[in-house]
Amino acid sequence: MTRNGADVADVVRxxxxxxxxxxxxxxxxxxxxxxxxSFHYAIKSFSPEINRDMTYFQGSRKDLATMVKLLPKHNTDxxxxxxxxxxxxxxxxxxxxTASAVSSFVVYQNLLDGVNSHIDAGESRLFLVGRYIDTxxxxxxxxxxxxxxxxxxxxxxxxxxxxxx
Amino acid sequence: xxAKNHKQWLADPxxxxxxxxxxxxxxxxxxxxxxxxxxxxxxxxPVCHESELPNLYDFRTTSIAREPIIVCRGPDxxxxxxxxxxxxxxxxxxxxxxxxxxxxxxxxxPKRMTCMFHAWQYDLKGNCVYISREKEGYQDRxxxxxxGLRRLRCEVxxxxxxxxxxxxxxxxxxxxxxxxxxxxxxxxxxxxxEVFHYHKAIIPTNYKxxxxxxxxxxxxxxxxxxxxxxxxxxxxxxxxxxxEHGHVVVGTFEVNYxxxxxxxxxxxxxxxxxxxxxxxxxxxxxGMNFNLRGSALRxxxxxxxxxxxxxxxxxxxxxKRDTEEERQTRVNHxxxxxxxxxxxxxxxxxxxxxxxxxxxxxxxxRRILHGRRENQTIHDENGMRHYxxxxxxxxxxxxxxPAQPYLAPAAADAAE
Numbered sequence: 001m002t003r004n005g006a007d008v009a010d011v012v013r014x015x016x017x018x019x020x021x022x023x024x025x026x027x028x029x030x031x032x033x034x035x036x037x038s039f040h041y042a043i044k045s046f047s048p049e050i051n052r053d054m055t056y057f058q059g060s061r062k063d064l065a066t067m068v069k070l071l072p073k074h075n076t077d078x079x080x081x082x083x084x085x086x087x088x089x090x091x092x093x094x095x096x097x098t099a100s101a102v103s104s105f106v107v108y109q110n111l112l113d114g115v116n117s118h119i120d121a122g123e124s125r126l127f128l129v130g131r132y133i134d135t136x137x138x139x140x141x142x143x144x145x146x147x148x149x150x151x152x153x154x155x156x157x158x159x160x161x162x163x164x165x
Numbered sequence: 166x167x168a169k170n171h172k173q174w175l176a177d178p179x180x181x182x183x184x185x186x187x188x189x190x191x192x193x194x195x196x197x198x199x200x201x202x203x204x205x206x207x208x209x210x211p212v213c214h215e216s217e218l219p220n221l222y223d224f225r226t227t228s229i230a231r232e233p234i235i236v237c238r239g240p241d242x243x244x245x246x247x248x249x250x251x252x253x254x255x256x257x258x259x260x261x262x263x264x265x266x267x268x269x270x271x272x273x274x275p276k277r278m279t280c281m282f283h284a285w286q287y288d289l290k291g292n293c294v295y296i297s298r299e300k301e302g303y304q305d306r307x308x309x310x311x312x313g314l315r316r317l318r319c320e321v322x323x324x325x326x327x328x329x330x331x332x333x334x335x336x337x338x339x340x341x342x343x344x345x346x347x348x349x350x351x352x353x354x355x356x357x358x359e360v361f362h363y364h365k366a367i368i369p370t371n372y373k374x375x376x377x378x379x380x381x382x383x384x385x386x387x388x389x390x391x392x393x394x395x396x397x398x399x400x401x402x403x404x405x406x407x408x409e410h411g412h413v414v415v416g417t418f419e420v421n422y423x424x425x426x427x428x429x430x431x432x433x434x435x436x437x438x439x440x441x442x443x444x445x446x447x448x449x450x451x452g453m454n455f456n457l458r459g460s461a462l463r464x465x466x467x468x469x470x471x472x473x474x475x476x477x478x479x480x481x482x483x484x485k486r487d488t489e490e491e492r493q494t495r496v497n498h499x500x501x502x503x504x505x506x507x508x509x510x511x512x513x514x515x516x517x518x519x520x521x522x523x524x525x526x527x528x529x530x531r532r533i534l535h536g537r538r539e540n541q542t543i544h545d546e547n548g549m550r551h552y553x554x555x556x557x558x559x560x561x562x563x564x565x566x567p568a569q570p571y572l573a574p575a576a577a578d579a580a581e
Contacts, residue, residue: 043506049225049262050217050363050480055496057506066427073389075512114515115369116522158366159514160505 009090012099012136015143020085020105023164028068031164035061036137036144043165045130045152056152064164076162077114081127083107083165096138098146103132107165114159128165129153177532177565183550184536186564190553191371191524191533196560196567197472204451204559205230209318209338211326211453211466212236214480215244216359222266222276222289226259228468229331234317235259235278236327237266239289246319246329247291251280252312258287278314291316323455324353324482326464336410345412345447349457355437358462361496362481364505366514370521372452372467372475373556378513379446379454379465380405380413380548383537387516390508393424403543411450411555413548417443420458425508431459431498434491436484448548450555461499472526479503479510532565 015034022031032039042058059067087103107128111120135147150165178185190196212227213236224237226249233249235258249258258280266276266289273279277286277294286295291314299308318330320338323346328338335341346353368375378384382403385391395418404416420442422428432441436457439445447455452467462482467475481499483492502509535553539545553564557571 045364047363050360051263052361052363054362054364055493055500056362056364056504057500058497063427070389070426074508075387075515077511077515115518155363156365156367157505158368159518160366160507160511162506162508162511165506 005092008092008096008099008138011138011143012090012092012101013087015136015145016085016087016101016103016132016134019145020083024080024082026080026163028071028164029065032061032065032068034145035064035148036146037061038146039064039144039148040146041148041150041164043150043152045155047155049155056157068164071162074162077112077159079112079114080110081107081161081163081165082110082124085132092138099136099138099143101132101134101136103134105130105132127161128157130165175529175531178534178536180534180536182565183554184546185532185534186553187530187567188524188528188533189530189567190556190562190564191374191520192472192526192528192530193567194472194526196562197371197469199560199562200451200469201230203561204556205331205469206232207330207332207335207559208451209320209328209330209335209341211323211464212246212329213327214358214360214464214482215321215325215327216357216482216485217263217327218244220265220267223263224259224266224278225263225327226261227329229329230469232331233257234329236319236329237278237289240276244319244321244327245290246317246327247287248315248317250315251282251285252293252314253280253283253285253296256280256282258314285312287314323350324358324462341410342408342412342449345408345414345449346455348414348416348445349439349447349455351438352436352457353462357485358482359485359487360480360482361492362479362499362504364479366477366479366505367470368475368477368514368518368521369473370475370517371472371524372469373552374517374520374524375465375467375475375477376448376452376454376552377549378517379456380448380552381544381546382415383544383546384513384516387512388509390425390428390502394421394428397421401543405541405543405545405548407547407551411552413448413551415446415448415543415548417445420444428501431461434460434494434498436460436462448552450552451559456503458498458502461495461503463499463503473521473524479505 039061043056085105090101092099108124109127111123130152133149137144137146213225218238227234235249236246269275270279272281272284273286279286284297293309293312320328399418406414442459444458454465456463464480466478483495535546535549537546541547561571563569
């Protein structure tokens, strides 16, 4: 990769935004294509109720691939999720091999079949608020996620979700 | 039978009394208010776990039947509960979900519960120990001794859960639910437990519909995970055992977790005295659930907010002595099924939300069937029938016609 630091940061931002669009569009396999084989994903939150950092979900790339493969076998709320992501910082490691990024996100749920569709379908509700804390691997021809921590502010999660956030 | 006309739709089903309830028990605002008064203000509720207040002067806030409550660990290590209400002008005393009174507050001193509004202070036994400008305002007409907090019945029991009652004279806790806990008492009390998971759901449905879902396993047809890891002869042989006061225990069997792709056996981290991959569930009247799947304990507590609105608090627990690696494995086991992004909980919550959508306050009453009989095994609905029999007694209402006073099942049969 012969880019300067600013170029690399742009590529990292672009990869995070591309991941957002793929997740929004439920293109799970294409999202996983942006993830290295060593990828680790976790959804975490700190609970002031129990005064403890919690892991709500975590898995490897293989775990996630299995999970999305089995989604059709599960009943689920099909209300689409739309992520609004803003990349705040990108820090490229001194060796230029990895970068870390912190992004803020909100997730809106556009109701479809979660309650009574006659009344609720079409309404968008704020679903989640949090940050993505990402680590990406930088190689000559590609940028790949090696770690994503989804850090939620929410502890009220109502029906929750079967989908990666 | 083909689809029904209106009269046929509203007719009683060809089942025995007690095998259905009227949907008004889930939707009528007057019934809901009676439930808060007659049931939730009189029973024991496990409001939190002792590990949520591990140190002296730690506190945790909660509520029962609209009454704010504070639980705190005093300097004598005793866990006590009080109404979280200042005796002065009714301000909520502690606004945080948890914390420590070792730190001073802007209006008050360390080691005190301080009402921020006018700086009245209470010790952790609920005694009022400071009234700002006491003599100037009250002279000798009222003093600190007259204005202590409202102390509530509180016990730490059954694996370290903190049980609170708004009733000064409830049925003793051991008598209330000791027998259903027998199946897990050794496992839960062998060593200290610790909460590792908390989240809440506020769902547009009636609280009893959530408890019904925890009480019947027929809905396993909704859960792909349960079908592939469970459906076998041993599964269908699991017993639903009824206990006094409306409680039910669902008996155990060995779950084949590895039948679900990507999941693993939980045998290596079984709770003490629990055979590998066993699964017990205790459903307590009026809406609490203790669910032990081998390596992880789940506890649900409902807080009814309206006829069609309930808050459910979900906790996950492991052993306090867990290594970091053991704890992470337990967390994974818990979350893979029961977490907010797990496979089953989302489906359960979709189910009861869908029921809530058809049973809004003012919607037409209809019959909700609880009539499956399978020798009191897993798909028998005897657990719900047992619950609603108890509910009828506490409410003095007949579940299948809640405008009518309660009749014991035998009397109800004779009156048919």
